[in-house]
Amino acid sequence: MTIGDPAGIGPEVVLKSLVELSFLRNVSLHCYTYPEILLDCSKSLGINSKKISHILTSCINLSSKSLKDLPKPGKPDKQSALIALDSFRFVIRDIKGKKLDAIVTAPINKKNISLIRNGFNGHTGYLSKSFRSETAMMLTANDFRVVLVTEHIALSEVARYITKDTIINKTLITINSLKRQFGIPNPRIGVLGLNPHLGDDGLYGDEDKRIIQPAVAALQKRGYNVRGPLPPDTAFLRTRFDAYIVQYHDQGLILQKYIADGCGVNITLGLPFIRTSPDHGTAFDIAHRFCADHRAMSQAIKTAIQLSRLK
Helix, strand or coil: CECCCCCCCHHHHHHHHHHHCCCCCCCCCCCEECHHHHHHHHHHHCCCHHHHHHHHHHCEECCCCCCCCCCCCCCCCHHHHHHHHHHHHHHHHHHHCCCCCEEECCCCCHHHHCCCCCCCCCHHHHHHHHCCCCCEEEEEECCEEEEECCCCCCHHHHHHHCCHHHHHHHHHHHHHHHHHCCCCCCCCEEEECCCHHHHCCECCECHHHHHHHHHHHHHHHCCCCEEEEECCCCCCCCCCCCEEEECCHHHHHHHHHHHHCCCCEEEEECCCCEEEEECCCCCHHHCCCCCCCCHHHHHHHHHHHHHHHHC
8 A cells, every 4th residue: 555645644543554454464564654654653653663563574665765854734735745756656566577466555645746756646547548448437435436537626627528438438447347357247337417307308418328428338338338328316215236437526426435334445447456445535634633534545445456356
């Protein structure tokens, strides 16, 4: 796992999760970081250093030199960005070298990393480019899964980025991942519409009839178990699906985060390995106050282990 931006809650949720999951057997958990960061965090949490000695020993150190100046809590800068990026780069190096079965990434701040690396657009984009893979973003809460057609863009831009090909590609990535990584032989997929009442025959928009419906029909013609477009306001009330393809961020994530209740996991589909992360950000405002909820990080680790064993 990566340490994330050490000026945020990454060190805290990582350390708490590692302590909580120390009972696991036949699993090797490694955090890519400077051990000094976790040691400082443990002292602030009142955890005896002897209790985490095995965690510190299993760390993959980012440098042969000790870290003299610790990142300042809640104040991301170039130093914390460099630590976050190095942690991520070293993990990628070792996943390419077949040393790891899965990676779990702690939260980063894209803007902060862009200070030292122009064009950086987040974990997913970096991984897609590094492994030349088309990817999709899945958010989970137990067996409730949503996959985004459009991701982090303004709501005013959503309709412009929804295309027939994008919907088909995201759905195919989802189906293949559910088969290969989740062990679901014939995934049932529900595709949500975009507009209220599916546009009401063009009264509220034509994207559902002009774009989404033909995409679903093309997938059905190829034999996939796909239904839609489903009315967005009732889609989750009817037949349950193995995954829902949602057209924009909040269309799926509001319900997913409500169901997850602090334990949601983000999974990157389409990669040749398992990558998960907690479904929250760096939370700089509570960094080093030691009140961060680590359950999503723990669940991300558990999910990565489970999917690695199913793979």
